[in-house]
Amino acid sequence: MSTADYIAEKAAAVQDALHQALPQEWDVPERLREAMLYSLNAGGKRLRPVLVLAAAEAVNGEAEAAGAAMPIACAIEMVHTYSLIHDDLPAMDDDDFRRGKPTNHKVFGEAVAILAGDALLTHAFYCVAQAAKNGRVSAEATLAIVEELARLAGAPGMVGGQTADLLGEQGITTIEELDYIHLHKTSDLIAFSVQAGGRTAGASSSQLEALGIFGRKLGLAFQIQDDILDLVGDEAKLGKKTNSDVEQNKVTYPYLLGMDKSREEVERLTAEAKQAVEEAGFAYPDRLLGIADYLMKRDH
Amino acid sequence: MSTADYIAEKAAAVQDALHQALPQEWDVPERLREAMLYSLNAGGKRLRPVLVLAAAEAVNGEAEAAGAAMPIACAIEMVHTYSLIHDDLPAMDDDDFRRGKPTNHKVFGEAVAILAGDALLTHAFYCVAQAAKNGRVSAEATLAIVEELARLAGAPGMVGGQTADLLGEQGITTIEELDYIHLHKTSDLIAFSVQAGGRTAGASSSQLEALGIFGRKLGLAFQIQDDILDLVGDEAKLGKKTNSDVEQNKVTYPYLLGMDKSREEVERLTAEAKQAVEEAGFAYPDRLLGIADYLMKRDH
Numbered sequence: 001m002s003t004a005d006y007i008a009e010k011a012a013a014v015q016d017a018l019h020q021a022l023p024q025e026w027d028v029p030e031r032l033r034e035a036m037l038y039s040l041n042a043g044g045k046r047l048r049p050v051l052v053l054a055a056a057e058a059v060n061g062e063a064e065a066a067g068a069a070m071p072i073a074c075a076i077e078m079v080h081t082y083s084l085i086h087d088d089l090p091a092m093d094d095d096d097f098r099r100g101k102p103t104n105h106k107v108f109g110e111a112v113a114i115l116a117g118d119a120l121l122t123h124a125f126y127c128v129a130q131a132a133k134n135g136r137v138s139a140e141a142t143l144a145i146v147e148e149l150a151r152l153a154g155a156p157g158m159v160g161g162q163t164a165d166l167l168g169e170q171g172i173t174t175i176e177e178l179d180y181i182h183l184h185k186t187s188d189l190i191a192f193s194v195q196a197g198g199r200t201a202g203a204s205s206s207q208l209e210a211l212g213i214f215g216r217k218l219g220l221a222f223q224i225q226d227d228i229l230d231l232v233g234d235e236a237k238l239g240k241k242t243n244s245d246v247e248q249n250k251v252t253y254p255y256l257l258g259m260d261k262s263r264e265e266v267e268r269l270t271a272e273a274k275q276a277v278e279e280a281g282f283a284y285p286d287r288l289l290g291i292a293d294y295l296m297k298r299d300h
Numbered sequence: 301m302s303t304a305d306y307i308a309e310k311a312a313a314v315q316d317a318l319h320q321a322l323p324q325e326w327d328v329p330e331r332l333r334e335a336m337l338y339s340l341n342a343g344g345k346r347l348r349p350v351l352v353l354a355a356a357e358a359v360n361g362e363a364e365a366a367g368a369a370m371p372i373a374c375a376i377e378m379v380h381t382y383s384l385i386h387d388d389l390p391a392m393d394d395d396d397f398r399r400g401k402p403t404n405h406k407v408f409g410e411a412v413a414i415l416a417g418d419a420l421l422t423h424a425f426y427c428v429a430q431a432a433k434n435g436r437v438s439a440e441a442t443l444a445i446v447e448e449l450a451r452l453a454g455a456p457g458m459v460g461g462q463t464a465d466l467l468g469e470q471g472i473t474t475i476e477e478l479d480y481i482h483l484h485k486t487s488d489l490i491a492f493s494v495q496a497g498g499r500t501a502g503a504s505s506s507q508l509e510a511l512g513i514f515g516r517k518l519g520l521a522f523q524i525q526d527d528i529l530d531l532v533g534d535e536a537k538l539g540k541k542t543n544s545d546v547e548q549n550k551v552t553y554p555y556l557l558g559m560d561k562s563r564e565e566v567e568r569l570t571a572e573a574k575q576a577v578e579e580a581g582f583a584y585p586d587r588l589l590g591i592a593d594y595l596m597k598r599d600h
Contacts, residue, residue, distance in 0.1 A: 115463050117418075156326035
C-alpha cells in the first residue's frame with residue numbers, strides 16, 4: 001500500500017472513531033453537539049491522528065497498535081479542531097471560510113463557537129482517559145499522556161505559540177522568533193501525537209525521545225512547506241487561495257531565507273527527523289518514515 | 301475554628317498553591333501568563349477548591365488530606381476561572397466588570413482573553429495529573445478524576461449548561477428547564493469538587509456516591525440562594541448590584557416559585573445534601589457539613 005493510501009485508510013478509521021467519540025446517550029444541548037460535530041467532520045488531512053497510529057505501529061505493529069492508540073488519535077483531532085474554531089473567531093483571525101466551508105461561528109454564532117471549542121478541548125481529555133479502559137494502556141502511561149497533552153496544547157505549547165503569533169504579527173524579524181511560533185503552534189502537537197502513540201504501544205524511553213525529535217523537526221518542516229506552498233502552490237490542489245501570507249504581510253521562512261534555502265530547510269529537517277527514528281530501533285518504522293517523505297513532497 | 305475562618309484559611313492555602321501552579325521555568329509569552337494570573341488572582345470565594353479540601357478531610361483528616369488534594373483544588377479553580385473569562389466575553393454575557401475589577405478582555409483584549417481561558421482550561425488537566433506525583437494518589441484514581449473533570453466540565457456538564465442558558469435566555473418557562481441549566485452550569489463542578497476530593501483521600505464507592513448527591517444538591521441550593529440574594533441582598537455585602545436578574549428579564553427560582561417557596565427549597569436541598577454525607581460513614585464530616593450550613597445562611 002502506498003503512503004497516500006495508508007494515510008487515507010487510517011484517516012477513514014479515525015473518522016469512524018470520531019463518530020463514536022461523543023457518547024450518544026449524553027444529554028448535550030442539540031445545538032452544541034451540532035456545532036462540535038460540524039467542525040470535527042469538516043475534513044482535513046487528519047495528519048495528527050494518523051501520526052498517532054503510525055507511531056504506535058512503529059513500536060508493535062499495525063493490528064496490535066490500532067485499538068490502544070485510537071482514543072489518543074481522537075483526542076488530538078479534537079484539540080486541533082478546537083484550536084481552528086477559536087483561531088477563526090472575529091477577535092482572532094476573523095476567517096469566514098475554512099476548507100471551503102463557512103467557519104463555525106458563521107454557522108452557529110460566536111457564542112456557540114466559543115463554547116463548542118471549549119467543549120472539544122475538554123472532551124479531548126475524556127478521550128485520552130478512554131485509552132486505559134479494558135487494560136489496553138496502563139493508567140500510568142495514560143496519565144503521562146494527559147500531562148503531555150496539557151503541556152503541549154497549553155500555555156507553554158500550542159496556546160503560547162498562538163499568542164506569540166497574534167501579538168507578534170508584522171513585528172517578527174528573526175528566524176528565532178518565527179521558530180518559537182512554529183515550534184509551539186505546530187510542532188508541539190505533532191510531537192505530542194507521535195510520542196503519545198508510542199506510549200500507547202509501550203515505547204522505550206529512548207524511543208520516546210526519538211519520537212519527540214521526529215515530531216518537532218517534522219512539524220517545523222511541515223510549517224515551512226506550508227509557507228512555500230502558499231507562494232508557489234496550485235490553488236485548485238490546495239483548496240485555498242495562495243499568496244495569503246504576502247497579502248497579510250506575514251513574515252515567513254521564504255520571506256526571511258528565500259525560496260531555495262527554505263526548500264533546503266524542509267529537506268534537512270525531514271532527513272534529521274527520519275534519522276532519529278531510524279536509529280531508535282523500532283520494529284516497524286516504515287509507515288512513519290514514509291509519512292515524513294510524503295509530507296516533504298506534498299503539493300497540497 | 302468557625303466555618304468562616306476555616307474557609308478563609310483554606311482559601312489562603314489555595315491562593316498560595318495557585319501561585320506555584322504555573323511553572324515559572326516554562327517559556328510562556330509574558331502577556332498570556334499575565335492574563336491567566338490576572339483572573340486567577342482576582343479573588344472570589346474559592347468555594348470549589350475549599351470543597352475539594354473539605355471532602356478529602358471528611359475521609360481521612362485534615363493534615364493527611366491537604367497535600368494530595370491540593371492539585372485538584374487548583375485544577376477546579378482554573379476551570380472555574382476560565383469559564384468566567386469566556387462567559388464575560390462580548391459574544392457571551394458582555395460584562396465589563398467582575399468582582400469590581402475590569403474583566404479579562406477589557407484589560408488584555410478579546411483575543412488574549414480567549415487564549416487565556418483556553419490555557420487555563422488546558423492547564424487544569426496538567427494540575428490534576430500532578431496529584432499522582434510522589435505516589436500521593438494512585439494513577440488509577442487520578443485518571444478517574446481526569447475523566448470526571450472532562451465530563452462534568454464539558455459538553456454534558458458545565459459547557460452544556462452554559463449553552464442551554466445562553467440559547468434559552470428569556471424562553472425558559474419551567475422549573476425543569478431551569479434545573480437543567482443550574483445542575484449543569486453550577487452543580488456539576490461542585491459535585492466534581494467533592495467527589496474528586498474524596499477520591500484523593502481514598503473514599504469508598506458509597507462515600508463517593510454520597511458526595512455526588514451532596515454536591516449536586518448543594519450546588520442547586522447555592523444557585524437558588526444566589527437568585528434570592530439578587531432580589532433581597534445588600535449591595536455593599538454582595539459587592540455587586542442587586543436586581544440584575546429582573547433588569548435582564550432572567551427567569552429565576554423566586555420568579556417561578558415565589559420567595560418563600562424558594563427559601564424552603566434552599567433549606568430542603570441543604571438538609572438532603574447533609575443527610576447524604578451524614579449517612580455515609582465519614583470519619584471527619586464536620587467541615588463539609590458546616591460549609592453546607594454556612595452557604596445556606598450566607599448574605600453575600
